[in-house]
Every structure is written in structure tokens, then in C-alpha cells.
Amino acid sequence: MLVCITSKGPTPENPVEERFGRSPYFLFKDTEGGDWSSVANKFADAAGGVGPRAAQTVIDKGAHVLITGNIGGNALPVIQAAGIEIYQYRDSGTAGEAFQKYVEGQLKKFS
Amino acid sequence: MRLVIASGKGGTGKTLVAANLAASLAAEREIVLADCDVEEPNLHLFFPSEEETLPVMTDVPEFDNSRCTKCGKCGEFCQYGAIVVLKDRIMFFPEMCHGCGGCEIVCPEGAISLKKRPIGHVAFSAPRERIILVTGVMNEREVMSPHVIRETLAYTAGHPLIICDAPPGTACPLVETLEGADACVFVTEPTPFGLHDLKLAAGVAEVLGIPSGVVINRSMGDDEIIREFCQSRNLPVLMVIPFDREIAVAANSGDLVIEKIQGMKTRFIELFEKVRALPGVE
Amino acid sequence: MMLQVAVLSGKGGTGKTVVTAALSDILPGRKGFADCDVEAANLALLLGPREKSRIPFFGLKKATVQKEICQECGLCTGVCHFGAIRQDPSGIITIDPIRCEGCAVCREACPAGAISLSDHQNGEIILADTDHGPLVYAELHPGSGNSGLLVHEVKKVALKESDGRDLLIIDGPPGIGCPVISTLSGINAAIFVTEPGIAALHDLRRLVAVSAGFSLSSFVVINRADLHPGFAKEIELFCKEKGIPVIGKIPFDPTVIESVREGVPVTRRECAASHELKNIGRRLMEELLHEPGRSG
Incomplete structure (x- = not known):
């Protein structure tokens, strides 16, 4: 399962970004193992339409799970339509810690 | 002639001036009154009447x-x-x-x-003799107000006398309303807020090369800050409306002050004559 | 987490900035401020800012033609949906930056590759300090578009400047369009300042309809409430019907104008309006701490 986490920086030591569409980075990690990868969100500072475009980025990478704080009204239906499960993370930990919590089944599913 | 009533700052009395000016002039000539404040159109509140609408x-x-x-x-x-x-x-x-x-x-x-x-509609009505009111209305949750303004103004094209109530601010909606106008009247109030926003809005008219003048509303006699600025920018003060509870109550109730207060009608007609005499106005 | 509270009105001139400045003066805790009425930013006039720095603001990218490459075929004029491109009789193409919305259709259509999209500065964001905390506001160049984007940028800078504080107080723009939607997004609470008048009530209804799409707590303050008791009553009925608490009724008070002329929050004076604004601040804090909106 490929997990995407919104993050303030390009590595798992960085804190989780609470906003989805304007997250500076999207980090990816497979639950089956392998390395972390990251994509800079080129629309983080765009004029508008950031939610759907961020969703397109996450979908194109083939994520199955998304971990973030808040997801906007435009991105939400896109992520849901793509069949990606959303888990909410509202603490101030790092992306790596959020991933660990997800693996341990400690995160709340967003519905 | 297309005359725009604008302000920069909201709530200075744009709609009050547009409505009363139109109603005063309508005694003698045909007027199209266009509400270009499509986010919050208020002119129709002064002129309740049956409307026909067309979508934008x-x-x-x-x-x-x-x-x-x-x-x-x-x-x-x-x-x-x-x-x-x-x-x-x-x-x-x-x-x-x-x-x-x-x-x-x-x-x-x-x-x-x-x-x-x-994304909105244009409403047409004939609320009184010789006044046609054209109101642009943007639907709630939409953002393309300049487009609605453009369509609203397109319906008024060619009429000999059009008075437009402009949107507040200094960005694209104001530009859309001002572009191609023959004259502009800025309504301001003698406060630091009024002055600050007048400077910005007058800048837009300057860029577009539209002859302009100023109406000072809610004057308490001491309008120096506005007058100094007007002098420095060569903007004539065309009219001063006093700070008056009676005027405020009339405007808040959707009444025309020219029908409540003696002598106001003549003053609005004078305002129009002064606009016509602005340098650069045909 | 920091609470974000915006003051809006629909109709302009109802007293948004006076209320914002008063709340800035009296609300407890560590505060930061943003003026999101970027087309007519007035909050700074009441908070006595000491300017620290300026950041240029670039709006949407705009199309530009490279005259040396352009073959003057005129295809671009036909595809532009915004009427931004004109060709003069001698063939020269010009693109009006005010009308251009940066959609890139002309660039796509140009067979010569003569059109590119480039950054276009249309204002500045100003960072300042006040006695109560950092203030971020903006100056939009006259006639520029994209004020909704500038609102977003002002908020972003203000959030950064106010990092670690308890409260961000935002002076909002009038209307219900793009700048208002940018202001409403992501905040915890909105205060709608209205006045007892036919236009203000009409505009309040539209603003409430727009804000209903956002998850935030909203409150109403009726300014100059005694000017027209009939409309004041009507506003209260409307708020009741919509479930929006009316947290204050400020009486008409000439001291308000005097304080604006002096350039200070009215709460620095002893008067009826100041007294009620202090009550409003107290009620607002009770409501916010009781119901912390989306941050909970």
C-alpha cells in the first residue's frame, strides 16, 4: 500500500503539514518496505485551484492512502473518487511518526 | 454620456448619490441607471419595481x-x-x-x-418615469464579477445618459466599470479612511484618463484633509453633503433624500451641471 | 493552535475596520493582525504601524508577445475569451495586462511561439509592528486584478509573522466575491458587522449565504443600532432564523468618527461605543473558547 503524507519538508524528519492543497511536499512510502520518496507541490502557492491540482499529483503517483490534517471541499471528492483512503493527523509530529502511527492503526479514518 | 459614481471605500454614499442624481435628472430626461456593484447591488432597494431578468x-x-x-x-x-x-x-x-x-x-x-x-443575471426594470434600471447580479459563491459587469454594461450601450453605481475597491471590478466612461464622480467622507481610499481610486481614474470630480459626504464642516488632496490632484469638489441624521435614516430606509429634504433635488441637478463642465467631458 | 477571526460586512462602510481595531486593542492574549481589504487597506491607519519590510506581490502570470518573433497572424486575438488581445491596423499585437487572466490559450494557439506567460507585479505586501503585535497589509497597484490571490498571500505572510501567537485578527474586504472567499477559507470564526439599513441587511443575507459553505463559527455585530430600530429588529430576526448569535449592538456615537480622525481605536476613549465594544470582545472570547470551531 503506497501511503502519501503531506509534509513541510522533503524528508520524513519534517513535520506533517496540516493543509492538503497547500502542502509544500508530498512524501510517499510503501507499507511493504522500500525508501521514502518526495514530490514538491508546485501549486502550493498558486492563485487558486490548488486542491484539485494537488489531488491530481497524489493520484498520478498511485497512492492508496493519504495522511493529512485538513482537506478542502474541492480536493475531497477527487481523492474519494480515486478510491484513496484519507486518515487524519492533527498532532505536531513528523511525517515519519505519522506513518508509524498509521501502520500501528492509531489514526482516525476521515469520512 | 456615461457617468460612473465610484468611491474606493465602501459605504461612503455612492448608491445614495447615484439614486438621487438619477431621480433628480429624470424630471427632464431619460436615464439608464446601471448597478455595477454586482456583488452587493443595492440601487434596486431605492427603486422597487417589477423586474425582467436575463441570465449572464x-x-x-x-x-x-x-x-x-x-x-x-x-x-x-x-x-x-x-x-x-x-x-x-x-x-x-x-x-x-x-x-x-x-x-x-x-x-x-x-x-x-x-x-x-x-453565473449571475441582469435585471431590468422601469421603476419610475424616464428611468430604466439595469442591475447586474453575481450569484453567490461565484467569483467572476468583472464578467457580470461587462455584460451588464453591454445592455446599456448607446443610451445618451447612463449613470453607473460602481463597485467599491480599486481592482478589476472598478476598472471594468470605469473603462470607457466619460466622467467619474468619487464619493468620499472626510476621514483618514475616506482620504486613503479616495487616493487609490482616483489613481485608477487617472490611469484610465477619465475626467473626475469629488463629492464629500457626511461633512461636519471641516473637510480640509479631502480638500487639500483634491487641490493637489486637480480634482474639483463638486458637492458637499452635510452629516445629517435625517439623510442617514432616509438612505438606510431606502428612501430618496430628494423627496425628504427640501432643496436637495436642485443640488443634485447642479452636481450634474458641474460634471458636464469638467474639462475633458463632451 | 492559533485562532483566526475575520471581520466582514458585505456592504462597505458599516464599521468593519473600527470593530477590527477595537478588537485588536482589547482582546486578550498574544495577537497578530492582517488587513485583507487589500483594495482599500485602512486598519494600519488605526494601529500605528512601524513598517519593517515590503515584499513584491506577483499576481497571476500574464501573457506577453515577443515582437521580434510575432508574425502578426492575429490568431491569438480570436482565441482570447477575455478581449485582452488587440491587433492594430499595422498588424502589431498588444495584450492588455488588466484584462489578461493568464489562461495560456494564446500561447497554445500561437504558431510562432511568440507568446509567453510571465510574472506581473501588481502590488506589495507590507510587514509592520504595532504595540499589540505584527500587522501585515498590502497595497494593490491601482487597477490591478487578482485581489483574491493577494488576500491569500497577506494571510499566509500574517500566519507566518504571528507564529506561536494565540489569535490572528483579520480585517476583511467588502462584497461576497473572490477576495471574501479567500478571506473566509481556513479561518475559525467570522464577525459580520452590519447596520440597520435596507442595503446592509440585503448584503448581510448574501454574505451569510456565501459563508454557509465554510466550516466556521459566525457572529453578528449591529453597528449604529439605534439609527433605525425597525431594521435592527429585522436583522435580529434574520440572525435568529439563521442561528447566528448577535454579540453586540453598538450605539451611534460621534466619538467613533473622532477616534478615526485621531487614528486610534475607539476603545481608547470612554464612550458608549467603546463600552459596548468591550462587551463584544468579552462575549466573543466566551463563544470562541466555548466553541473553538474547526480547530477542535
């Missing part, structure tokens, strides 16, 4: 699923993030679309065509 439309893409291969080119092209392409379907966000038609051009399959979507 914008272009949006329509996707032909039988042709679409989900290649993603349209989503990539869209500068506004209005199109997301999933494996099995397209998701489109009409309120983010600016109607540029780019997706139709880039689609290699010819699967996109443009159709119309309403």
Missing part, C-alpha cells in the same frame, strides 16, 4: 465520455485547477473555471466542447 453566462467545458481517453492533457493545461483527470473519469469544478476554452483546444480527441453556465 460563462463558457464551461462539456466532456464527451465516448471520445475521452483520460489522457490528462486538459487537466495539465488548465491554469485554474478546474479539471482533474482520474483513471476512469473526469472531475470538473465549474466555479474554478474562467471559461478560457483552453481545454477544448488542447484535447487531442475532440472530446471537449463548450457549453454555457449561468
Whole structure:
């Protein structure tokens, strides 16, 4: 399962970004193992339409799970339509810690 | 002549001036009164009447699923993030679309065509003799106010005397209203807020080269800060409306002050004569 | 987490900035401020800012033609949906930056590759300090578009400047369009300042309809409430019907104008309006701490 986490920086030591569409980075990690990868969100500072475009980025990478704080009204239906499960993370930990919590089944599913 | 009543700062009395000026002049001539404050149109509150409406439309893409291969080119092209392409379907966000038609051009399959979507309407009424009121109204949650203003003004084109109530602010909606106008009256109040916003709005009229003058509203006698600025920019003060509870109550109730307060009508007619005498006004 | 509270009104001139400045003066805790009425930013006039720095603001990218490459075929004029491109009789193409919305259709259509999209500065964001905390506001160049985007940028800078504080107080723009939607997004609470008048009530209804799409707590303050008791009553009925608490009724008070002329929050004076604004601040804090909106 490929997990995407919104993050303030390009590595798992960085804190989780609470906003989805304007997250500076999207980090990816497979639950089956392998390395972390990251994509800079080129629309983080765009004029508008950031939610759907961020969703397109996450979908194109083939994520199955998304971990973030808040997801906007435009991105939400896109992520849901793509069949990606959303888990909410509202603490101030790092992306790596959020991933660990997800693996341990400690995160709340967003519905 | 198309005369715009503008202000920069909201709530200085634009609508009060536009409504009373139009009603004063209508004794002698035909007037089209255009409400270009399409986010919050208020002129109609002074002129309640039966309305006919026409929709304001914008272009949006329509996707032909039988042709679409989900290649993603349209989503990539869209500068506004209005199109997301999933494996099995397209998701489109009409309120983010600016109607540029780019997706139709880039689609290699010819699967996109443009159709119309309403974003507001223009209301027409004839509330009193010799006044036609044209009101632009943008739908709630829409953002393309300049487009609604453009369509509203298009219906007034060619009329000999058009008075426009402008939107507040100094950005694209004001530019859309001012562009091509023959004269502009800025309504301001003698406070640091009024002065600050008058400076900005007068800057827009200057850029567009539109002859302008100023009405000072809610004057308490001491209008030096406004007058100094007007003098420095060569903006004539065309009228001073005193700070008066009676005027405030009339305006708040949707009444015309020219019908409540003696002598006001003559003063609005004088205002119009002064506008006509502004240098550069035909 | 920091609470974000915006003051809006629909109709302009109802007293948004006076209320914002008063709340800035009296609300407890560590505060930061943003003026999102970027087309007519007035909050700074009441908070006595000491300017620290300025950041240029670039709006949407705009199309520009490279005259040396352009073959003057005129295709671009036909595809532009915004009437931004004109060709003069001698063939020269010009693109009006005010009308251009940066959609890139002309660039796509140009067979010579003569059109590109480039950054276009249309204002500045100003960072300042006040006695109560950092203030971020903006100056939009006259006639520029994209004020909704500038609102977003002002908020972003203000959030950064106010990092670690308890409260961000935002002076909002009038209307219900793009700048208002940018202001409403992501905030915890909105205060709608209205006045007892036919226009203000009409505009309040539209603003409430727009804000209903956002998850935030909203409150109403009726300014100059005694000017027209009939409309004041009507506003209260409307708020009751919509479930929006009316947290204050400020009486008409000439001291308000005097304080604006002096350039200070009215709460620095002893008067009826100041007294009620202090009550409003107290009620607002009770409501916010009781119901912390989306941050909970």
C-alpha cells in the first residue's frame, strides 16, 4: 500500500503539514518496505485551484492512502473518487511518526 | 454620456448619490441607471419595481465520455485547477473555471466542447418615469464579477445618459466599470479612511484618463484633509453633503433624500451641471 | 493552535475596520493582525504601524508577445475569451495586462511561439509592528486584478509573522466575491458587522449565504443600532432564523468618527461605543473558547 503524507519538508524528519492543497511536499512510502520518496507541490502557492491540482499529483503517483490534517471541499471528492483512503493527523509530529502511527492503526479514518 | 459614481471605500454614499442624481435628472430626461456593484447591488432597494431578468453566462467545458481517453492533457493545461483527470473519469469544478476554452483546444480527441453556465443575471426594470434600471447580479459563491459587469454594461450601450453605481475597491471590478466612461464622480467622507481610499481610486481614474470630480459626504464642516488632496490632484469638489441624521435614516430606509429634504433635488441637478463642465467631458 | 477571526460586512462602510481595531486593542492574549481589504487597506491607519519590510506581490502570470518573433497572424486575438488581445491596423499585437487572466490559450494557439506567460507585479505586501503585535497589509497597484490571490498571500505572510501567537485578527474586504472567499477559507470564526439599513441587511443575507459553505463559527455585530430600530429588529430576526448569535449592538456615537480622525481605536476613549465594544470582545472570547470551531 503506497501511503502519501503531506509534509513541510522533503524528508520524513519534517513535520506533517496540516493543509492538503497547500502542502509544500508530498512524501510517499510503501507499507511493504522500500525508501521514502518526495514530490514538491508546485501549486502550493498558486492563485487558486490548488486542491484539485494537488489531488491530481497524489493520484498520478498511485497512492492508496493519504495522511493529512485538513482537506478542502474541492480536493475531497477527487481523492474519494480515486478510491484513496484519507486518515487524519492533527498532532505536531513528523511525517515519519505519522506513518508509524498509521501502520500501528492509531489514526482516525476521515469520512 | 456615461457617468460612473465610484468611491474606493465602501459605504461612503455612492448608491445614495447615484439614486438621487438619477431621480433628480429624470424630471427632464431619460436615464439608464446601471448597478455595477454586482456583488452587493443595492440601487434596486431605492427603486422597487417589477423586474425582467436575463441570465449572464460563462463558457464551461462539456466532456464527451465516448471520445475521452483520460489522457490528462486538459487537466495539465488548465491554469485554474478546474479539471482533474482520474483513471476512469473526469472531475470538473465549474466555479474554478474562467471559461478560457483552453481545454477544448488542447484535447487531442475532440472530446471537449463548450457549453454555457449561468453565473449571475441582469435585471431590468422601469421603476419610475424616464428611468430604466439595469442591475447586474453575481450569484453567490461565484467569483467572476468583472464578467457580470461587462455584460451588464453591454445592455446599456448607446443610451445618451447612463449613470453607473460602481463597485467599491480599486481592482478589476472598478476598472471594468470605469473603462470607457466619460466622467467619474468619487464619493468620499472626510476621514483618514475616506482620504486613503479616495487616493487609490482616483489613481485608477487617472490611469484610465477619465475626467473626475469629488463629492464629500457626511461633512461636519471641516473637510480640509479631502480638500487639500483634491487641490493637489486637480480634482474639483463638486458637492458637499452635510452629516445629517435625517439623510442617514432616509438612505438606510431606502428612501430618496430628494423627496425628504427640501432643496436637495436642485443640488443634485447642479452636481450634474458641474460634471458636464469638467474639462475633458463632451 | 492559533485562532483566526475575520471581520466582514458585505456592504462597505458599516464599521468593519473600527470593530477590527477595537478588537485588536482589547482582546486578550498574544495577537497578530492582517488587513485583507487589500483594495482599500485602512486598519494600519488605526494601529500605528512601524513598517519593517515590503515584499513584491506577483499576481497571476500574464501573457506577453515577443515582437521580434510575432508574425502578426492575429490568431491569438480570436482565441482570447477575455478581449485582452488587440491587433492594430499595422498588424502589431498588444495584450492588455488588466484584462489578461493568464489562461495560456494564446500561447497554445500561437504558431510562432511568440507568446509567453510571465510574472506581473501588481502590488506589495507590507510587514509592520504595532504595540499589540505584527500587522501585515498590502497595497494593490491601482487597477490591478487578482485581489483574491493577494488576500491569500497577506494571510499566509500574517500566519507566518504571528507564529506561536494565540489569535490572528483579520480585517476583511467588502462584497461576497473572490477576495471574501479567500478571506473566509481556513479561518475559525467570522464577525459580520452590519447596520440597520435596507442595503446592509440585503448584503448581510448574501454574505451569510456565501459563508454557509465554510466550516466556521459566525457572529453578528449591529453597528449604529439605534439609527433605525425597525431594521435592527429585522436583522435580529434574520440572525435568529439563521442561528447566528448577535454579540453586540453598538450605539451611534460621534466619538467613533473622532477616534478615526485621531487614528486610534475607539476603545481608547470612554464612550458608549467603546463600552459596548468591550462587551463584544468579552462575549466573543466566551463563544470562541466555548466553541473553538474547526480547530477542535
